[in-house]
Amino acid sequence: MAAVAPSTKKAVTLFHALSDETRLELLDRLSNGEQCVCELTDTMKAAQSRLSFHLKVLKDAGLVEDRREGRWMYYSLSSQAIEELEDLVDSLKKAAKSAGSARRCC
Amino acid sequence: MAAVAPSTKKAVTLFHALSDETRLELLDRLSNGEQCVCELTDTMKAAQSRLSFHLKVLKDAGLVEDRREGRWMYYSLSSQAIEELEDLVDSLKKAAKSAGSARRCC
DNA sequence: CTTATAGATCAACATTCCTTGATAGGAGGT
DNA sequence: ACCTCCTATCAAGGAATGTTGATCTATAAG
Numbered sequence: 001m002a003a004v005a006p007s008t009k010k011a012v013t014l015f016h017a018l019s020d021e022t023r024l025e026l027l028d029r030l031s032n033g034e035q036c037v038c039e040l041t042d043t044m045k046a047a048q049s050r051l052s053f054h055l056k057v058l059k060d061a062g063l064v065e066d067r068r069e070g071r072w073m074y075y076s077l078s079s080q081a082i083e084e085l086e087d088l089v090d091s092l093k094k095a096a097k098s099a100g101s102a103r104r105c106c
Numbered sequence: 107m108a109a110v111a112p113s114t115k116k117a118v119t120l121f122h123a124l125s126d127e128t129r130l131e132l133l134d135r136l137s138n139g140e141q142c143v144c145e146l147t148d149t150m151k152a153a154q155s156r157l158s159f160h161l162k163v164l165k166d167a168g169l170v171e172d173r174r175e176g177r178w179m180y181y182s183l184s185s186q187a188i189e190e191l192e193d194l195v196d197s198l199k200k201a202a203k204s205a206g207s208a209r210r211c212c
Numbered sequence: 213c214t215t216a217t218a219g220a221t222c223a224a225c226a227t228t229c230c231t232t233g234a235t236a237g238g239a240g241g242t
Numbered sequence: 243a244c245c246t247c248c249t250a251t252c253a254a255g256g257a258a259t260g261t262t263g264a265t266c267t268a269t270a271a272g
Contacts, residue, residue, distance in 0.1 A: 008127055008130050008131070009127070011130060012125055012126065012127055012130065015121045015122075015124040015125035016121075016122075016229095018117070018121040018125075019118055019122035019124075019125045020118065020229095020230085021114055021115070021118055022230090024114050024117055024118065025114070027198065027201070028201075030201075031198075031201030031202070031204070036248085036249095037248070037249060038247090038248065038249085047231075047232070047233085048248080048249070048250090049231080049232070049233080049234095049249090049250080049251080049252095050230080050231065050232080051249095052250055052251080053230075053231085053251090054230090056250085056251095068238095068239095070239065070240075070248090071240065071247065071248050071249080072239095072249085073248075073249060073250090077198075077201060077202040078202070079199070079203060082195070082198050082199050082202045083199075085195050085198070086195050086199060089191050089192050089195050092133065092137075092183075092191070093185070093188050093189075093192060095133070095134075095136075095137030095183060096137070096183040096184070096185040096188045097185065122259095126260085128260090142218085142219095143218070143219060143220095144218065144219085147219095153261075153262065153263085154218085154219070154220090155219090155220080155221080155222095155261080155262070155263075155264095156260080156261065156262080157219095158219065158221080159220095159221095159259095159260075159261085160260090162220085162221095163259095176218090176269065176270070177218045177219080177270065178218065178269095179218070179219060179220090213272100214271100214272085215270100215271085215272080216269105216270085216271080216272100217268100217269085217270080217271100218267105218268085218269085218270105219267085219268090219269105220265105220266080220267075220268100221264100221265080221266070221267095222263105222265075222266090223262100223264085224261100224262090224263095225260105225261085225262085226259100226260085226261075226262100227258105227259080227260075227261090228257105228258085228259070228260085229256100229257080229258070229259085230255105230256085230257075230258085231254100231255085231256080231257095232253100232254090232255085232256100233252105233253095233254095234251105234253085235250105235251080235252075235253100236250080236251075236252090237248105237249085237250080237251095238248090238250100239246100239247085239248085239249105240245100240247085241244100241245085241246080241247100242243100242244080242246100
């Protein structure tokens with residue numbers, strides 16, 4: 001029992017960050033390695049402020065990290081949050097497996 | 107490369123379904139076993155139409171299954187979608203690990 | 213056939229989220 | 243100092259989500 005409950009807020013934040021096509025594409029690009037915003041706006045043909053917004057959402061969720069180098073900002077995947085994600089999904093999985101049988105109701 | 111890309115739409119749907127406190131609580135309750143809506147509205151002190159709405163979101167995402175028995179509707183976790191979830195998180199994890207080093211930019 | 217109960221669906225409203233264009237800040241280069 | 247480039251932030255509008263109360267459907271019981 002109590003599969004997802006601990007720190008539900010954080011789970012919501014994490015999952016919300018992942019529930020957007022643009023952000024998933026960003027993560028996908030970053031899986032090829034650290035990249036700067038200019039490169040991302042370039043290859044994704046997206047408005048700079050748009051990507052900046054989504055990168056902030058990802059960063060606030062702990063999914064990516066940023067690093068400044070001169071006037072460029074480099075973003076990369078953060079494996080820490082991804083482990084938290086893994087744990088969440090893990091507890092869900094266990095819950096689904098142990099899923100007890102029906103109880104009489106109402 | 108290409109960590110999340112395959113069927114991004116589905117991933118978005120899955121993660122979106124998980125990005126809500128009420129829905130996470132529903133999943134948590136269901137991890138104790140199949141339950142009918144009346145029982146859930148009861149213990150969660152939530153309006154019936156509200157839970158119906160959220161259960162639909164979960165069902166559309168494939169996270170839960172429903173079963174009718176007389177006039178009651180029983181909901182339970184569906185382990186299938188949870189495995190898909192696991193795969194998604196897995197590819198993210200691998201991506202984060204292999205995360206290449208910085209490339210020269212702009 | 214009438215009535216009651218469980219749940220889904222709908223319409224209206226509130227809220228939250230995303231997009232866009234404009235502005236601001238910070239780092240180099242001249 | 244100034245100008246330029248890269249990025250973050252803000253404000254305004256639009257789109258999608260969640261909430262609430264009412265209505266509809268299906269099943270069961272009398």
